[in-house]
Amino acid sequence: MKMLRLWLVSSAAAGLLATSGGAASASADYELAYWPMNEAPGSRTMRDATGHGFDGRIGSEVAVGLRSGDRIAYGFERLEPDTPPARPGHVVIVPDDDRLDPGSRDYAIGMRLRTRDYFGNIVQKGQATVPGGSFKLQIPNGRVQCWFRGSRTSLLVTAPKPINDGQWHTVRCERTSDGVTLIVDQRVVASRDGWTGPIANSWPLAIGGKTTCDQVDVGCDYFAGDIDYVAVDVDEPGW
Template sequence: MKNRRLWIVSAATTGLLLLSGGTASAATDYELAYWPMNEAPGARTMRDATGHGFDGAIGREVAVGLRSGDHIAYGFERLEPDTPPARPGHVVTVPDDDRLDPGDRDYAIGMRLRTRDHFGNIVQKGQATVPGGSFKLQIPNGRVQCWFRGSRTSLLVTAPKPINDGQWHTVRCERTREGVTLFIDRRPVASRPGWTGRIANSWPLAIGGKTTCDQIDVGCDYFAGDIDYVAVDVARSRW
């Protein structure tokens, strides 16, 4: 397994967020899913290292086994936005499972990535108008955005600076009762207060773009770059 561990904001940082009107760190002390993305070239199954069984299907256009120093990653080639045809082989999908839905829990999704491009959906579960709500992380104009859409409201936070510099960055987004907070390289960079309400849909978790799109009426928003890992942390589960 890669050298990754759960992390939450320190008490000092949480205090700064509260003083500035931001949101406190989620109590995401349970690693629900962790995809280290270190399979060998040619692999078509993305393994969940937690043992919880959230294995995914790797699209045939996704490059597997890319080595960068001591890291192994998946590569997603650049595809022109809104240009047919749709390319479902560009996406990694994890089948729908109720446990992967945020529900009413504190919920965090994190990853390590690099890109030189300025568009694309990185990770999502559900799309804009699907019943039950949805969430996604995307990178328009090279700036990471985190969006949670729940039964009560939608909250969108945007990083103040782009990260499409070709360097590795960690990205993490936390949803709590207090609001949504975005972290870049372990530092809080944007937050919005509020409670989204429950989020639970019947869609797969997708990495690298949308699963239902045609590049005509619905853009697929394909991500371009490399992803080193993706993880989901939640408040201690009751199931």
Template structure:
């Protein structure tokens, strides 16, 4: 089950920070997509249990059905950064769907993960220079970063401390008209005020690294670790 209580704590913390000039708390509370990542070993389809049909393709190198502390998760092995060849089987890919774009809505990505490494893109839709903008969560130096790039500007927030301790952590990244905020284990740890502008691209949603890369000119930034679930919430479903 998702940790619904997380956002209650996060809103409280965000409100306190907003009073000192931080980004105000958003209200992305409509479930758009929810991937429990509970499939059995050997499964190659990641099921979206929200009922909206955003099913994904599980790469042949992704470990499925990992059990730990009562959870079932996907595992992503460690690959050397910027070292050919590319490993597309390392990724989970959800095909492009306009409904998965943030647009102008309040938009959040929440997940539970664990890692002992210090690099990699965890989840993203689009890449740094693609038309229409993009968003991603990554973990350079073991510190989670949340980045939204829209038609007006880009906003990046970085956790003050690393979480690559091998323990499970819940991460929530949220974009609203007021700014971008990052919560870890129920507490807002970073935020930045501003408005990115709309974000809408025609790229798939990629989990575990970049979907377009060559490991020479463009690194694939493969994530190493385990992911228990990923959920996307929006302010308004827009349909």
């Protein structure tokens, strides 16, 4: 059912973009990676349901198999920001693969989450200054932000309203040649025109925080809350 729900989010977003004049067109509709996050408690491998092989390593501190009605999710406990030590077990890691880089393709990241906190990096590939560019979704002050940093420029979009109400929300961020668009609960909430340029780095895809940090000079920005699924869509597979 989660794959159907993701398709509905994408379809609804496409219609909204067509009528709202948003920056990005919703053409990233090839499912490159899809992590349902429905493994049994104690599992330490996050399975990619597409069959493309993008399995991830679940950190030892991530709660797996959490049930909420008909949903199964991962849980990420609250860790105080910028307070040592770093906790790498808090993060889910998908090893670097060129196919997961946006490159010059239309590229979208979608997920369902809930939180009562006001900070943390949800999903990212690369960090702020790494060669090749990077992207991330984060939730400062409870408001979702989506950021793509490419060879030409960086584009950041921010939701106008917080979603840290403890309820489930869907989030999708799309990067195309026209710009970046943020969709929350199937509604376009923010967009910005422009072209980031290609993005390709040698870093893993991380869920729940940064992979390289020490909580002293570099904060780990650990996410606090539950995540039901994460998906990556592109306009073409690239292989």
